[in-house]
Amino acid sequence: MSDAFSRSTAPLDLAGIGIGPFNLSLAALLDGMEGIDACFFDAKPCFDWHPAMMLPDVELQSSFLKDLVTPVCPTSSWSFIAYLVAQRRLFTFLNAQYEAVPRQEMANYFAWAGKGLPNLRFQTPIREIDLEARHFRLTYDSGSVLARNIVVGTGSRPFVPAWATNHLGPRFFHCADIGHRLDDLARAERIVVIGGGQSGGEVVDHLLSSERLPRSIRWLSRRHNFEPINETPFSNQVFSPEYVDAYRRLSDERKKTALENSILTSDGLSISTINGIYRKLYRLRHIDCAPIDVAMMPSRTVVQVERQGEEYRLVARNSFDGGIEVFFADAVVLATGFRFVVPDALHPIAHRLYRDAERRLMPGDDYALAWDGPRENRIFAQNAGRFSHGIADSQLSLMAWRSATIINALVGRAVFDLTLPDPILVWPSETPQERAVGLAYS
Ligand SMILES: Cc1cc2nc3c(=O)[nH]c(=O)nc-3n(C[C@H](O)[C@H](O)[C@H](O)COP(=O)(O)OP(=O)(O)OC[C@H]3O[C@@H](n4cnc5c(N)ncnc54)[C@H](O)[C@@H]3O)c2cc1C
Numbered sequence: 189m190s191d192a193f194s195r196s197t198a199p200l201d202l203a204g205i206g207i208g209p210f211n212l213s214l215a216a217l218l219d220g221m222e223g224i225d226a227c228f229f230d231a232k233p234c235f236d237w238h239p240a241m242m243l244p245d246v247e248l249q250s251s252f253l254k255d256l257v258t259p260v261c262p263t264s265s266w267s268f269i270a271y272l273v274a275q276r277r278l279f280t281f282l283n284a285q286y287e288a289v290p291r292q293e294m295a296n297y298f299a300w301a302g303k304g305l306p307n308l309r310f311q312t313p314i315r316e317i318d319l320e321a322r323h324f325r326l327t328y329d330s331g332s333v334l335a336r337n338i339v340v341g342t343g344s345r346p347f348v349p350a351w352a353t354n355h356l357g358p359r360f361f362h363c364a365d366i367g368h369r370l371d372d373l374a375r376a377e378r379i380v381v382i383g384g385g386q387s388g389g390e391v392v393d394h395l396l397s398s399e400r401l402p403r404s405i406r407w408l409s410r411r412h413n414f415e416p417i418n419e420t421p422f423s424n425q426v427f428s429p430e431y432v433d434a435y436r437r438l439s440d441e442r443k444k445t446a447l448e449n450s451i452l453t454s455d456g457l458s459i460s461t462i463n464g465i466y467r468k469l470y471r472l473r474h475i476d477c478a479p480i481d482v483a484m485m486p487s488r489t490v491v492q493v494e495r496q497g498e499e500y501r502l503v504a505r506n507s508f509d510g511g512i513e514v515f516f517a518d519a520v521v522l523a524t525g526f527r528f529v530v531p532d533a534l535h536p537i538a539h540r541l542y543r544d545a546e547r548r549l550m551p552g553d554d555y556a557l558a559w560d561g562p563r564e565n566r567i568f569a570q571n572a573g574r575f576s577h578g579i580a581d582s583q584l585s586l587m588a589w590r591s592a593t594i595i596n597a598l599v600g601r602a603v604f605d606l607t608l609p610d611p612i613l614v615w616p617s618e619t620p621q622e623r624a625v626g627l628a629y630s
């Protein structure tokens with residue numbers, strides 16, 4: 189490889205494993221920063237954002253201003269606005285008056301940054317990471333590189349429930365793969381979609397829009413209903429640095445409750461998806477009188493599956509009335525979510541990472557994982573702290589702020605001003621003195 193890190197034997201200050209949006213944001217904020225030698229590696233040939241889930245007309249669930257850089261460095265040349273200007277379509281974009289930006293446009297913006305940033309190396313899967321004396325050694329297929337610190341940005345993996353793992357195949361798959369399975373799905377007459385989050389909604393919406401409709405669709409969700417995302421102003425405050433700061437101070441027990449209480453600020457269905465599905469159902473049923481049997485079935489937990497010849501037999505518990513139901517399908521789509529897992533490459537040092545009582549990793553305030561290695565060798569982790577840092581950790585909203593937090597920790601000074609603003613919502617208890625002052629004036 190004829191690039192900076194193979195020409196020089198000097199260790200990098202920071203090596204990134206994975207280039208999804210989160211490490212891309214870090215790379216964008218580090219671009220041009222004097223005195224920090226950083227390089228990021230990804231297995232893919234180029235930046236591509238969840239390509240197999242890019243169904244037609246899907247939309248972004250967050251503001252385009254919460255891009256790679258803007259919340260902490262609005263003058264960066266890697267902002268979404270800078271992308272629009274570079275493409276000569278800022279005015280056209282504004283005139284489009286999107287309530288939600290097409291996800292493909294955000295993906296195109298990320299890909300534009302992925303192409304332009306000099307500190308990224310694609311087609312370089314990191315196979316192994318070990319600690320040698322005072323450096324990490326990252327091994328890839330054609331060599332290795334040394335780094336003082338690393339940042340894990342390998343994303344989360346599709347979650348496949350234990351009862352489903354033995355059945356995975358062309359007609360029984362996680363929706364992370366749906367783009368590769370559309371032909372198999374088009375041949376199926378009876379389709380069951382499991383999981384009532386946004387991914388499940390996008391799959392069902394797509395099925396209802398097909399030119400060739402299946403004979404039946406069953407959408408099973410464990411939640412009490414097909415719940416909308418809560419994007420109202422107070423609820424959205426959980427996507428703020430102030431909230432993360434307050435959440436960080438909670439005990440594990442209270443974190444669990446706070447996380448459960450805020451789940452629908454992140455994992456609910458977009459209103460546009462709900463409306464789209466409902467109106468398609470109306471049209472198919474009452475206007476087109478289409479020969480399709482569709483049932484939306486909340487409060488169902490699928491607990492078992494069997495393959496019987498060419499068909500799948502699914503058993504679900506109904507938490508609404510306590511019933512047990514059986515469904516037959518030619519194809520099953522699991523939209524059962526994603527989970528962070530420690531990447532395989534970290535296995536040589538994974539046993540040195542500290543874990544909490546539930547075996548979760550423990551990222552600190554600066555997103556460095558607690559471990560028994562040298563203090564000067566830090567392992568930062570993005571998207572690994574949904575429990576430790578709260579609901580925003582797996583979302584785009586705070587990615588620029590988190591990247592800036594990591595950079596400040598890396599260089600040991602406040603390169604970015606991350607002073608917390610006065611919170612609109614006061615989450616933690618006031619101190620006794622504050623309460624006393626408040627009472628004195630009341
Ligand atoms: C379909 C979908 C849509 C979403 N839309 C939104 C949204 O609108 N708003 C929002 O806030 N959140 C959204 N999210 C949630 C979240 O923002 C995304 O999942 C986001 O992509 C997470 O970014 P990441 O950088 O952690 O990981 P990823 O995007 O998953 O990227 C990880 C990268 O690591 C690479 N990699 C893994 N292992 C290695 C290795 N050993 N060596 C080299 N490279 C490796 C992979 O090739 C991959 O490119 C969405 C999630 C999904 C699934």
Ligand SMILES: NC(=O)c1ccc[n+]([C@@H]2O[C@H](COP(=O)([O-])OP(=O)(O)OC[C@H]3O[C@@H](n4cnc5c(N)ncnc54)[C@H](OP(=O)(O)O)[C@@H]3O)[C@@H](O)[C@H]2O)c1
Pocket residue numbers: 246247248249250291349382383384385386387388390408409410411454455456488489490491523524525526
């Ligand atoms: N367009 C977009 O912007 C977009 C698109 C896709 C995803 N996303 C984001 O990506 C994240 C992941 O979304 P997601 O929809 O993939 O996952 P998700 O929000 O975690 O939803 C998964 C769903 O599957 C259910 N489930 C799991 N096991 C089940 C079982 N055995 N039986 C029945 N239901 C079961 C879960 O139930 P419980 O709720 O009870 O656990 C949950 O409702 C979210 O933050 C989402 O907003 C965004």
